[in-house]
Amino acid sequence: MTSPLEQKKIKIAGPSIVTANRTWDGIVVYRTAAKGWSAELSEAAIVRNSDEARALLAEAVADDVGAIGPYIAPVQVGEDGKILPGNLREQIRRTGVTIGQPAQV
Amino acid sequence: MYAYDEIDRTLVNERVSEFRDQVKRRLSGELTEDEFKILRLQNGVYLQLHAYMFRVAIPYGTLATNQLRALAHVARKYDRGYGHFTTRQNIQFNWIKLAELPDAVEDLAKVGIHAMQTSGNNMRNVTSDQWAGxxxxxxxxxxxxxxxxxxxxxxxxxxxxxxxxxxxxxxxxxxxxxxxxxxxxxxxxxxxxxxxxxxxxxxxxxxxxxxxxxxxxxxxxxxxxxxxxxxxxxxxxxxxxxxxxxxxxxxxxxxxxxxxxxxxxxxxxxxxxxxxxxxxxxxxxxxxxxxRFTYPAYEKLPHMPDELRQAAADPDFEAWRKNSVAPHKVQGYSIVTISLKPTGGPPGDATAEQMDALADLADRYSFGEIRVGHEQNLALPHVAKRDLPALWKALDKLGLATPNVNLITDIIACPGLDYCSLANARSIPIAQELTRRFANHELANLIGRLHINISGCINACGHHHVGHIGILGVEKNGEEVYQITIGGRADENAALGTLIGPGVKFDEVADVVEDIVEAYLALRERPEELFMDTVKRLGVEPFKERVYATR
Missing domain, CATH: 3.30.413.10 (Sulfite Reductase Hemoprotein, domain 1)
Known part of the structure; x- marks a missing residue:
C-alpha cells in the first residue's frame, strides 16, 4: 500500500501493471498492450521484469493527455489468466470504497 | 452572516473564468499535468484514488442557506450525491470529473463560495470557533x-x-x-x-x-x-x-x-x-x-418556554437536548449541534438531501445560518428554545439527531485508504465499527466525554495525536496495522497522546478500544471523573496492561 508518490525505484517482484487516472474524469484506468487505457483490469498489459515495467511506465507517462499519475502496481495472475489486484489499495481502486456511500445507504 | 463586497465578488468570478480556461487548455494537451497541477491545487482540486477530489472552503465555518443548497447541488449534479465535511471547515467532493469542475466552480461562485486557499503551499482557509458570535x-x-x-x-x-x-x-x-x-x-x-x-x-x-x-x-x-x-x-x-x-x-x-x-x-x-x-x-x-456581519433580530423570549417544558416528558427528546443543545448568549435561544456521526455512517458525510433539508430547517429555525465545526459536525447557531421540539423531530426524520456529540461515537476520521492517495490504511470502517459497538446511548453517556480520532496515515488529517484515544493506521508487510495512543486533547489544554504499545490488526481495533473503555470504567474514582482525568491521574500503564495482557 505504499503510495505511488513514494515509488522512486522501478523494481518489481512479480507480475505488475501500470495504472493511472483518466485525465478528463479521473476514473481508474490501466495501460493496455495496445498502447491505450482501459477501465478494465482484465485488459491491462502484464509486465514481469523491471525492464518491461520501465518501458510500459515510460509509454504511459508520455500519454499525459490520456491519464495522469501513472505508476506500477502489483497484480496476481491466476492459472486461468485472470488478473487480480496485488494489494488492498489496488483492490479498493478497482472495486470502490469498502464502506458504503451515504447516498446509497 | 458576512456579506461580500464588490471586490470579493469580482475576485471569485474572475477565478471561475481563469479556471475554466486552464481546464480547457489541460484537456486539449496545451498544458501538461506538471504545469496544470499547481493551478488545480490553487482551486482545491486533488487527485485521489478513484477520481479528482474537490475541496471547497467554508471560511470560519459560516454558511448561509443558499450556500448550503449550492453545495447540495454540486453533490447531486457533479458528484455522487454527498459531501464530506473536514476537520478544517471545508467540504470535499470525492467523485468529481475534471471536465465538469469549471461548471461546479461557477455554480458555487454564484453564491459567493470558492475553493481558493484549500490546498497548496499558501495561507489556508482561516478557521474559527463554530459557535463564534x-x-x-x-x-x-x-x-x-x-x-x-x-x-x-x-x-x-x-x-x-x-x-x-x-x-x-x-x-x-x-x-x-x-x-x-x-x-x-x-x-x-x-x-x-x-x-x-x-x-x-x-x-x-x-x-x-x-x-x-x-x-x-x-x-x-x-x-x-x-x-x-x-x-x-x-x-x-x-x-x-x-x-x-x-x-x-x-x-x-x-x-x-x-x-x-x-x-x-x-x-x-x-x-x-x-x-x-x-x-x-x-x-x-x-x-x-x-x-458586514449581520446578526439576527432576536426576540425577547422566556428562558423556559412552555413548548420545552412539555417536550421534556419525551425521554428521546431530552436525551438529544441534553447532548446536542448548548447555551446561547441571548436568553431564549440555543446553539444546536447536528451530529454527522450516525451509527454505522462515515464521519462527516452528509447527503445532498440532508443538506437541502437542513437549509430549509435553518431558514425556519436559525435565521438562515449554518455552522461547520472542526469535529466534522454542523450547528444551527440561533434556535429559539420554543422551536427545539419541532426542530428535533425534523432532524430525527433526516437521520441528523443522533445524541452523541462529544461522546465516544462522535469520531473524527480522515477519508483514509478508501479515498485518499496518501493513506496506508482505512479509517472510516474503523469508525463505523466503533459507532456500532458503542451505539447504545446509555452506555455512551455512562462513559461520558471521550474523543476518538482516527488517521489513515502519518499525515494525521484525522488528528489522531490529539484524540483522547488516537488511532493511526500504518502499513506493515502489506497489512493494515493500527497504533493506539491515549491522553491527547485538542482544546485549551492541548496535549499529544502517548503510544500504548505495538500496533494491532484491523479486526482488533474495536476490541482494543473496548478494553481501554472497560479499564477506564473500572479505574475511575467516581462517575464524574472523565476519561482524560483518569488518564491524567494514572498515566497510560493501567490501560496498556489491560490491552496487552491477553494479546
Missing amino acids: VAPGEIEDPRIWSELIRQHTTLHPEFSFLPRKFKIAITASDHDRAAIKIHDIGLRLIKNEKGETGFEVLVGGGLGRTPFIAKTIKHFVHGRDILSYIEAILRVYNQYGRRDNIYKARIKILVHELGIEKFSREVEDEWQHIRNSSLQIDDEVIEDIRS
Missing part, C-alpha cells in the same frame, strides 16, 4: 478578525508560495473549540488591562509525522497590529523555512529547531520594521468588516 462569554466575534486575515492573505503574493501550507485558527472563548494549539499560528482573542482587544499569539503547532503543540510567542498583540505581527512571523518563516525537505518545511520544525526564544527575537526584529507601516489597521477597517 453566539457563545456566552466570548470576548467578541472572532470571525471579524478571521475575515480581516482572509482578506489580507487571499492571493497575497508573499503568502502564495510558502515553504509549505500554513494554517491559522482563531478563538475568542475560554474553551477552545477551534483547536488553535495545533495550528501554525493560533490566535486567542483577549482584552488587556486597559480593556483593549488583542491577541495571545501562538506559533508552531501542527500534527503530521512530527507533531508539536503551539507555543505562545507573544502574550498580547494589539488588534491594530495583528496583520503586521502575522506578517513578521511569515517573513521569518519565508526566509528560514526549509524548502529542501518537505518533511521539515512546516513552521513547527523551524520553531522547534531555532527554539521559541530565538524565533520570537527574529519575529520581533522583523516586526519593528513593519509594525508602523500601512499594515497597521485603522479602526474604520475593522468597523467596516464588523458592519
Whole structure:
C-alpha cells in the first residue's frame, strides 16, 4: 500500500501493471498492450521484469493527455489468466470504497 | 452572516473564468499535468484514488442557506450525491470529473463560495470557533478578525508560495473549540488591562509525522497590529523555512529547531520594521468588516418556554437536548449541534438531501445560518428554545439527531485508504465499527466525554495525536496495522497522546478500544471523573496492561 508518490525505484517482484487516472474524469484506468487505457483490469498489459515495467511506465507517462499519475502496481495472475489486484489499495481502486456511500445507504 | 463586497465578488468570478480556461487548455494537451497541477491545487482540486477530489472552503465555518443548497447541488449534479465535511471547515467532493469542475466552480461562485486557499503551499482557509458570535462569554466575534486575515492573505503574493501550507485558527472563548494549539499560528482573542482587544499569539503547532503543540510567542498583540505581527512571523518563516525537505518545511520544525526564544527575537526584529507601516489597521477597517456581519433580530423570549417544558416528558427528546443543545448568549435561544456521526455512517458525510433539508430547517429555525465545526459536525447557531421540539423531530426524520456529540461515537476520521492517495490504511470502517459497538446511548453517556480520532496515515488529517484515544493506521508487510495512543486533547489544554504499545490488526481495533473503555470504567474514582482525568491521574500503564495482557 505504499503510495505511488513514494515509488522512486522501478523494481518489481512479480507480475505488475501500470495504472493511472483518466485525465478528463479521473476514473481508474490501466495501460493496455495496445498502447491505450482501459477501465478494465482484465485488459491491462502484464509486465514481469523491471525492464518491461520501465518501458510500459515510460509509454504511459508520455500519454499525459490520456491519464495522469501513472505508476506500477502489483497484480496476481491466476492459472486461468485472470488478473487480480496485488494489494488492498489496488483492490479498493478497482472495486470502490469498502464502506458504503451515504447516498446509497 | 458576512456579506461580500464588490471586490470579493469580482475576485471569485474572475477565478471561475481563469479556471475554466486552464481546464480547457489541460484537456486539449496545451498544458501538461506538471504545469496544470499547481493551478488545480490553487482551486482545491486533488487527485485521489478513484477520481479528482474537490475541496471547497467554508471560511470560519459560516454558511448561509443558499450556500448550503449550492453545495447540495454540486453533490447531486457533479458528484455522487454527498459531501464530506473536514476537520478544517471545508467540504470535499470525492467523485468529481475534471471536465465538469469549471461548471461546479461557477455554480458555487454564484453564491459567493470558492475553493481558493484549500490546498497548496499558501495561507489556508482561516478557521474559527463554530459557535463564534453566539457563545456566552466570548470576548467578541472572532470571525471579524478571521475575515480581516482572509482578506489580507487571499492571493497575497508573499503568502502564495510558502515553504509549505500554513494554517491559522482563531478563538475568542475560554474553551477552545477551534483547536488553535495545533495550528501554525493560533490566535486567542483577549482584552488587556486597559480593556483593549488583542491577541495571545501562538506559533508552531501542527500534527503530521512530527507533531508539536503551539507555543505562545507573544502574550498580547494589539488588534491594530495583528496583520503586521502575522506578517513578521511569515517573513521569518519565508526566509528560514526549509524548502529542501518537505518533511521539515512546516513552521513547527523551524520553531522547534531555532527554539521559541530565538524565533520570537527574529519575529520581533522583523516586526519593528513593519509594525508602523500601512499594515497597521485603522479602526474604520475593522468597523467596516464588523458592519458586514449581520446578526439576527432576536426576540425577547422566556428562558423556559412552555413548548420545552412539555417536550421534556419525551425521554428521546431530552436525551438529544441534553447532548446536542448548548447555551446561547441571548436568553431564549440555543446553539444546536447536528451530529454527522450516525451509527454505522462515515464521519462527516452528509447527503445532498440532508443538506437541502437542513437549509430549509435553518431558514425556519436559525435565521438562515449554518455552522461547520472542526469535529466534522454542523450547528444551527440561533434556535429559539420554543422551536427545539419541532426542530428535533425534523432532524430525527433526516437521520441528523443522533445524541452523541462529544461522546465516544462522535469520531473524527480522515477519508483514509478508501479515498485518499496518501493513506496506508482505512479509517472510516474503523469508525463505523466503533459507532456500532458503542451505539447504545446509555452506555455512551455512562462513559461520558471521550474523543476518538482516527488517521489513515502519518499525515494525521484525522488528528489522531490529539484524540483522547488516537488511532493511526500504518502499513506493515502489506497489512493494515493500527497504533493506539491515549491522553491527547485538542482544546485549551492541548496535549499529544502517548503510544500504548505495538500496533494491532484491523479486526482488533474495536476490541482494543473496548478494553481501554472497560479499564477506564473500572479505574475511575467516581462517575464524574472523565476519561482524560483518569488518564491524567494514572498515566497510560493501567490501560496498556489491560490491552496487552491477553494479546
